Amino acid sequence: MSVNAVLLAVLASTVGLAAPASAAGYHCRTSSHSLDTPQYSGPWADNWDVHMTLCAKRRHGWVYAYARVRWDGPNGQLGGGFINDAYVRVQVRHKAHNFHGITDRWDSSNHNGDYNGSYTTGVVKWKGRSKSVAAGSLNIDWKNHGDGRTGYAKTRFRSSPRV
Secondary structure, three states: OOHHHHHHHHHHHHHOEEOOOOOOOOEEEEEEEEEEOOOOOOOOOOEEEEEEEEEEEEEOOEEEEEEEEEEEOOOHHHOOOOEEEEEEEEEEOOEEEEEOOHHHHHOOOOOOOOOEEEEEOOEEEEEOOOOOOOEEEEEEEEOOOOOOOOOOEEEEEOOOOOO
8 A cells, every 4th residue: 555545544544535436326416607707807708617416425424525627728828827726625414624625727838738637636524414415616716807806606516416
């Protein structure tokens, strides 16, 4: 077992998270939003088509949930450096976690200058008897909002099917 795998296992057991499991047994739902790049108002298309798949499964009294986010951003005509920070929030009942690993991927373009990418969160785990869903949101702190706003813009996505 590698050092990284051991560290991930220790972290997962400490904060109630785990690496995303296989899709077996998960019930998922995908929903989409189109997000405008607030600091740009020029002639080029600047919307981000964002798709979030929220998945949940129940096993031995535990509910496991994770999110997978895909985006098709603007082309390289806009430059880069769109955000200060971003995170995906995954919640099952009263247990929630903010996953910040999306920030660097969001602001990175491919060799063609396209801002397309994906990110899968870790798994949030909740012990409970009642039916539950995975709820999720994408929270972005845009650079130079353009209208004096500060802080995170929250976009909620449809929850997973009830498990």
